Amino acid sequence: MTDLSHIRNFSIVAHIDHGKSTLADRLIQATGTVTEREMKEQMLDTMDIERERGITIKAQTVRLIYKAEDGREYTLNLIDTPGHVDFTYEVSRSMRAVEGSLLVVDASQGVEAQTLANVYQAIDADHEIVPVLNKIDLPAAEPERVAEQIEDVIGIDASDAVLISAKTGLGIEKVLEAVVQRLPAPKGDADAPLKAMLVDSWYDAYLGVVVLVRVMDGVLKKGDRIRMMQTGAAYQVDRVGVFTPKMLPTDILRPGEIGFLTASIKQVRDTRVGDTVTHERKPCAKPLPGFKPAQPVVFCGLFPVDNNDFEALREAIEKLALNDASFSHEMETSAALGFGFRCGFLGLLHLEVIRDRLEREYDIDLITTAPSVVYMIHMTDGEVRELHNPADMPEVTKIDRIEEPWIKATILVPDEFLGDVLKLCQDRRGIQLELTYAGARAMVVYRLPLNEVVFDFYDRLKSVTKGYASFDYQMDGYEAGNLVKMQILVNDEPVDALSTIVHRDKAESRGRTMCEKLKELIPQHMFKVPIQAAIGGRIIARETISALRKDVTAKCYGGDVTRKRKLLEKQKAGKKKMRQFGKVDIPQEAFINALKMDG
Amino acid sequence: MADWEAAGFGVYVHWPFCLAKCPYCDFNSHVWREEDQSAWADALETELAHMRALTGPRVAETLFFGGGTPSLMEARVVGRLVEAVDRLWGLAPGAEVTLEANPTSVEAGRFRDCAAAGVNRVSMGVQALNDADLKALGRMHSAAEARAAFGVAREAFERVSFDLIYARMGQTAADWEAELAEALEMAVDHLSLYQLTIEPGTRFAEMHARGRLPVPADDAAAEMYEVTQAVTAAAGMPAYEISNHARPGAESRHNLVYWRYGDFAGAGPGAHGRLTLPGGRIGTSTRRDPAGWMAAVAAEGHAVEAEEALSREDQAAEYLLMSMRLVEGADLTRFAALGGKLDAGAVADAVASGRLERQDGRLRATASGRIVLNRLLADLLA
Numbered sequence: 001m002t003d004l005s006h007i008r009n010f011s012i013v014a015h016i017d018h019g020k021s022t023l024a025d026r027l028i029q030a031t032g033t034v035t036e037r038e039m040k041e042q043m044l045d046t047m048d049i050e051r052e053r054g055i056t057i058k059a060q061t062v063r064l065i066y067k068a069e070d071g072r073e074y075t076l077n078l079i080d081t082p083g084h085v086d087f088t089y090e091v092s093r094s095m096r097a098v099e100g101s102l103l104v105v106d107a108s109q110g111v112e113a114q115t116l117a118n119v120y121q122a123i124d125a126d127h128e129i130v131p132v133l134n135k136i137d138l139p140a141a142e143p144e145r146v147a148e149q150i151e152d153v154i155g156i157d158a159s160d161a162v163l164i165s166a167k168t169g170l171g172i173e174k175v176l177e178a179v180v181q182r183l184p185a186p187k188g189d190a191d192a193p194l195k196a197m198l199v200d201s202w203y204d205a206y207l208g209v210v211v212l213v214r215v216m217d218g219v220l221k222k223g224d225r226i227r228m229m230q231t232g233a234a235y236q237v238d239r240v241g242v243f244t245p246k247m248l249p250t251d252i253l254r255p256g257e258i259g260f261l262t263a264s265i266k267q268v269r270d271t272r273v274g275d276t277v278t279h280e281r282k283p284c285a286k287p288l289p290g291f292k293p294a295q296p297v298v299f300c301g302l303f304p305v306d307n308n309d310f311e312a313l314r315e316a317i318e319k320l321a322l323n324d325a326s327f328s329h330e331m332e333t334s335a336a337l338g339f340g341f342r343c344g345f346l347g348l349l350h351l352e353v354i355r356d357r358l359e360r361e362y363d364i365d366l367i368t369t370a371p372s373v374v375y376m377i378h379m380t381d382g383e384v385r386e387l388h389n390p391a392d393m394p395e396v397t398k399i400d401r402i403e404e405p406w407i408k409a410t411i412l413v414p415d416e417f418l419g420d421v422l423k424l425c426q427d428r429r430g431i432q433l434e435l436t437y438a439g440a441r442a443m444v445v446y447r448l449p450l451n452e453v454v455f456d457f458y459d460r461l462k463s464v465t466k467g468y469a470s471f472d473y474q475m476d477g478y479e480a481g482n483l484v485k486m487q488i489l490v491n492d493e494p495v496d497a498l499s500t501i502v503h504r505d506k507a508e509s510r511g512r513t514m515c516e517k518l519k520e521l522i523p524q525h526m527f528k529v530p531i532q533a534a535i536g537g538r539i540i541a542r543e544t545i546s547a548l549r550k551d552v553t554a555k556c557y558g559g560d561v562t563r564k565r566k567l568l569e570k571q572k573a574g575k576k577k578m579r580q581f582g583k584v585d586i587p588q589e590a591f592i593n594a595l596k597m598d599g
Numbered sequence: 600m601a602d603w604e605a606a607g608f609g610v611y612v613h614w615p616f617c618l619a620k621c622p623y624c625d626f627n628s629h630v631w632r633e634e635d636q637s638a639w640a641d642a643l644e645t646e647l648a649h650m651r652a653l654t655g656p657r658v659a660e661t662l663f664f665g666g667g668t669p670s671l672m673e674a675r676v677v678g679r680l681v682e683a684v685d686r687l688w689g690l691a692p693g694a695e696v697t698l699e700a701n702p703t704s705v706e707a708g709r710f711r712d713c714a715a716a717g718v719n720r721v722s723m724g725v726q727a728l729n730d731a732d733l734k735a736l737g738r739m740h741s742a743a744e745a746r747a748a749f750g751v752a753r754e755a756f757e758r759v760s761f762d763l764i765y766a767r768m769g770q771t772a773a774d775w776e777a778e779l780a781e782a783l784e785m786a787v788d789h790l791s792l793y794q795l796t797i798e799p800g801t802r803f804a805e806m807h808a809r810g811r812l813p814v815p816a817d818d819a820a821a822e823m824y825e826v827t828q829a830v831t832a833a834a835g836m837p838a839y840e841i842s843n844h845a846r847p848g849a850e851s852r853h854n855l856v857y858w859r860y861g862d863f864a865g866a867g868p869g870a871h872g873r874l875t876l877p878g879g880r881i882g883t884s885t886r887r888d889p890a891g892w893m894a895a896v897a898a899e900g901h902a903v904e905a906e907e908a909l910s911r912e913d914q915a916a917e918y919l920l921m922s923m924r925l926v927e928g929a930d931l932t933r934f935a936a937l938g939g940k941l942d943a944g945a946v947a948d949a950v951a952s953g954r955l956e957r958q959d960g961r962l963r964a965t966a967s968g969r970i971v972l973n974r975l976l977a978d979l980l981a
Contacts, residue, residue: 526949526952526954526971526974526975527952546818548971548974549817549818549820549821549970549971550794550817550818550820550821550824550970550971551970551971551972551973551974552794552841552969552970552971552972552973553796553841553972553973554793554794554795554796554841554842555793555796555842556841556921556924557665557854557857558611558856558857558863558865558871558872558873559865559869559870559871559884560871561857561871561873561882561917561920561921562871562882562884562907564917564920565913565916565917565920567973568916568920568973568976568977568980569916571973571977572977572980575977583948
């Protein structure tokens with residue numbers, strides 16, 4: 001075995017706002033990895049959206065050189081992992097690439113849902129875990145109570161928790177010492193055939209695809225011929241290096257090291273997270289376990305509000321797809337919305353992230369249609385079709401049966417919220433598989449139809465459990481269901497973009513909820529606007545938006561002219577963000593918000 | 600002919616002080632603290648002179664003292680300002696000179712002197728005809744006091760008008776109809792009838808947000824509006840603007856300058872103006888806080904803090920949004936000359952639904968159109 005005792009690889013597990021990024025920044029500063037001048041807040045979250053939402057979407061990494069109290073110099077590799085259920089698989093790969101984790105918990109807030117989901121991933125990956133209590137400078141900090149909570153809820157020893165304030169820099173040295181002293185060094189054999197894990201990849205305009213790898217065994221060098229064991233593709237390595245966090249070429253990566261390679265790879269979709277990189281000539285015997293191809297599970301239509309933006313949307317989507325292999329797209333035409341794209345995502349957050357980026361980075365106003373899962377339509381003639389879009393539903397008489405995807409969901413929840421969680425799962429056609437207790441927490445395992453989960457299940461779960469539930473799921477096959485297509489008619493005209501596929505037993509209540517929602521979401525018009533839900537030709541729910549009775553400024557004299565003109569301009573700008581169906585203006589957010597269920 | 604000449608030129612003077620701030624009012628008003636009235640007269644005169652320098656020679660057809668509570672001005676101050684406007688521009692023969700007034704006995708005591716100083720029209724803030732509601736509106740007068748003050752004003756001035764606020768807390772359409780009948784008994788030839796509007800930043804807005812202001816719902820308010828149209832028309836004082844009613848010929852000429860989109864010079868804190876200069880039409884606005892306004896006038900001879908050049912598109916929009924408030928509507932030739940464009944589909948829809956009439960080169964909102972005018976305008980303007 002090669003001596004790797006000077007290396008420590010770790011990730012940081014934390015709930016949003018508990019200070020993960022700030023701590024990462026302090027570690028970078030304390031080790032002098034970047035100069036003060038280069039330092040900008042939250043070094044590692046590079047995308048605007050990541051910064052704004054406080055979430056990490058792509059795994060980021062940085063190498064820190066630290067001279068410890070024992071006088072030796074250590075190489076510390078920090079991987080900042082994505083932190084959301086949509087990216088569970090990506091997180092699990094990142095976790096497998098390191099040996100330990102810092103569990104950062106806000107000393108005033110305590111353990112929260114996301115912390116749990118990720119810390120269990122770290123435990124699954126056999127990590128050594130160092131609890132770090134942050135924000136101890138706040139008057140509301142209760143480090144002892146929170147340490148106890150960590151022991152009770154997560155079941156790890158928190159007696160040696162490191163007390164810090166990432167904001168003021170207090171305790172940062174102690175964190176670095178804990179990493180060196182308490183986390184294990186990686187293991188690996190430099191003489192064995194190359195075995196490296198593909199942790200993440202992204203597109204760089206100058207370098208092509210950049211691949212983040214963790215070398216397990218063997219040595220990766222510039223000029224090597226490599227093979228991706230899952231895709232089978234072979235490349236010649238152009239560059240090898242580490243992140244400081246800028247890319248620094250080193251020409252070599254040894255066992256236990258984390259760094260990048262580039263190899264004239266043109267598209268991110270040619271690289272699969274979790275794939276094993278080996279040498280073409282002398283490959284390793286077995287790939288790393290646990291690889292899963294990325295598969296979109298949620299589909300929705302994205303249409304430009306202004307039809308003239310279609311080409312711009314196409315370009316933007318193609319650019320984004322370069323950097324995100326997990327997102328698929330194909331052209332779609334809607335009678336109501338014109339030309340757009342049917343896109344597939346890993347989950348709803350992934351969908352929102354992509355939509356935000358299209359709107360923000362490419363400045364395109366979008367209409368997002370109701371998300372849908374992939375149905376298998378078994379036709380009477382034996383043909384099987386994949387259905388990504390309710391609008392493409394074949395004629396009912398030609399359908400033998402419709403199968404929908406199911407998932408197996410695992411939910412960890414404090415006892416006091418268990419009843420609400422069971423009710424939520426039951427309401428979503430769930431079938432309970434397991435219910436066990438661990439202290440004051442329950443673990444429930446449910447089988448659920450994905451179409452009941454895909455939309456707002458996670459939001460609802462968070463809300464009924466005040467954020468204290470963690471949720472994870474895996475796909476669990478297809479099953480026939482009594483499914484029907486429900487149409488929505490606004491002012492007697494069907495709006496195809498609002499069509500959904502629902503379980504027959506749920507149709508009435510879903511139809512009623514959607515009509516009620518749309519009644520709130522669509523502004524009053526100068527005439528009555530009926531909103532109806534229908535299955536086939538049968539109306540199952542109806543609401544009416546009453547006509548606008550009054551919209552006038554009572555008092556308007558000379559002084560108000562400018563103000564009133566600006567108000568009028570604003571009103572007109574608001575109108576432009578709406579889509580006209582017949583004579584009715586529907587705001588773009590209505591297409592997605594109509595699906596959210598409050599109960 | 601420049602566009603403004605179709606509507607004339609008026610002068611506005613803003614007196615920013617009140618004895619107390621009413622909870623519904625979002626106008627630029629401040630509580631009176633024994634200001635030096637001579638100093639205010641000097642400063643207002645200085646700013647008027649600045650406006651005169653901008654406009655060049657013109658004749659003022661109207662002069663309006665608004666506020667705040669301009670009836671708190673001493674009559675000699677009113678007189679000085681009337682003289683100043685006459686000296687600077689020249690008041691047209693028979694020019695309308697209006698003073699906004701509160702109906703208290705103190706102010707009524709000054710009416711004769713104000714008339715002697717040149718005021719020939721008073722617009723009185725009566726607001727309600729029962730004491731409980733006056734109190735809820737934060738007014739300092741009683742209904743009886745208002746009636747008495749109005750009686751004095753009728754004797755003192757050639758023309759008098761008063762304001763009422765309706766769709767008040769707890770008010771029903773029947774309540775309002777009865778009050779309106781009383782008001783019509785009292786009125787001479789002009790009445791302003793405003794629906795209570797909850798303006799952001801006011802005390803009412805705060806109460807409304809906390810659910811403590813039981814104002815009628817839109818449907819009920821719309822019904823009261825319809826009642827108002829019918830009852831005033833039957834009494835010979837039909838609406839000539841959204842909230843203003845007069846016997847034909849008795850309209851407020853100064854306000855018509857605004858609504859017909861004429862030019863107007865505005866002096867005093869937070870006063871706005873629209874002036875057509877050789878380089879184009881501009882909007883002016885002055886500093887709002889009285890002390891800052893005073894200091895600016897002392898330092899620079901005026902307190903104009905914003906001069907906005909109005910594009911033709913802006914002017915067309917402003918012309919439409921002001922003129923459509925009037926029952927006479929907009930002159931489409933003028934609108935087109937300003938480069939204004941209408942959404943033909945929206946016009947056709949609104950005509951078909953009876954909210955709009957198009958006739959003799961004019962576009963008018965009907966009574967059912969005026970109650971939703973904001974929405975109508977957003978649809979109409981291409």
